[in-house]
Amino acid sequence: MSHQNTSRPADASGTFALGGDLTINRLGYGAMQLTGPGVWGEPKDPAEALRVLRRAVELGINFIDTADSYGPFVSERLIREALHPYPDDLLIATKGGLTRPGPDDWRPVGRPEYLHQQAELSLRHLGVERIDLYQLHRIDEKVPLADQLGELVLLQQEGKVRHIGVSEVTVQQLKEARTLTNIASVQNRYNLADRSAEDVLNYAERENIAFIPWFPIATGELASPGGALDAAAKQHGASPSQLALAWLLHRSPVMLPIPGTSQTAHLEENTQAARITLTDDECEALTAAV
Template sequence: MATSTQPAKASGSYRIGGDLPVDRLGYGAMQLTGPGVWGAPKDPAGAVRVLRRAYELGVTFIDTADSYGPFVSEVLIREALHPYADDLVIATKAGLTRSGPGDWPPVGRPEYLRQQCELSLRHLGLDCIPLYQLHRIDAKVPLTDQLGELALLRQEGKIRHIGLSQVSVEQLEAARAIAPIVSVQNLYNLADRSAEDVLEHCERHDLAFIPWFPIATGDLARPGGPLDAISTAHGATPAQLALAWLLRRPPVMLPIPGTSSVAHLEENVAAAGVELTDDEFEVLARTA
């Protein structure tokens, strides 16, 4: 149940893989790094404060990746929150390498994925990663090799569940034929719903759908635009309405807005308490 001190609880809950309960409004830790998602942040202590504040606000699902920094985000999570509370679920990803700011080439070779999993375990201070996601499918490596290695890591107890990122329905089904998949993380927000078919597929099969870049509103937030009047009615920002709209979608939807600011974090989490009317929800649904 939501409380005034833990507003994230108002977002409801979902069980990833059927056995990992999380509050639906989570936190994405990409923005805790330096510019270009490269190197350490200018204020590491501030990043630690953001992570601790997220948990204080009721956030129990934190998403990161080995490529954020690289490894900077994972190390900050350990510094801020280890030893982890029993109800905190940490998800990370592997499959994108970094040679500099803005450079994200995919690498899905089995030996590389295994190496990165071992490093993430060390950096996060975990014996088992609750949700380990393939950051991108590497077109140069057979999918059976990529997912087969993650399945082996799961059998060895190093990861609990396997997820995917930025995939089509066809890729998702091909992956599910190789290994158990519990989640998909795709670009999706109020202004960009190109992954609607993947969301619907996840809903049908009870797979978590984790939208990245969830608070983009584009031209919808312009003065006189669809969000303007609703923002005024609720005393809410367009970003909060974008998150509230996502939380009105199927229960498998787990938005992970990210920020490096405590004030912005608190604003985002407050979106869990914004209750759109059916008419408001439909107005926003028709804006795509």
């Protein structure tokens, strides 16, 4: 890791060795919001989308999370346009297994031949020979999990996927997945206001599996004047969303928050959250206040 300097705030978030061998800064970037409304189609400001991605890397972010379904394929294409040839330390994670009939419409398809096709398309759209972290975007209840993950294992054996992750799973599903293959990461919805995946996080922490919380900020009422986040944020000279990210980073050493945005200014604000140091007492007070 490079020395922490003022121009690379993400370095202050600490590091995690994903899959035991790919060391990344814990504060990453989620590339879902780079697309059009409803995570559908092209961004309204393509030049700004490219600026956001390039700025993320300048800020020390070396973990970018995307999916074939964002756009579809728009997010992956923008990443390639902005950053290819990629820096050596950049880990780009993508996902397959959700189809997109239209804006805000997401449908799981876990048929092995479909997953294989989508992984091949992601390789092409990202311009890589191997995907460092390929995640099953959703478990398709109509297809045996062994068939879904088995296809990702085949891709791994072909050298096209390095590590395998899962998304939106229960502890039981995560345990079942681990009987089928090594699981490097789990991506579930988790934030200060919605901790329904607490048991999955605790299991991931015990097993040293990366936990990638999607929708990490979700401040809402918490940030309203006089709310718990509002008061604590003022004490730290920070915004409520920065404090929500700092809380996540403090919550667990396996936590890899990936706040997303389509604006450079917002990206810079989010990344500064890595510099906020919360005490255990402050974290407990925030947790208890919600």
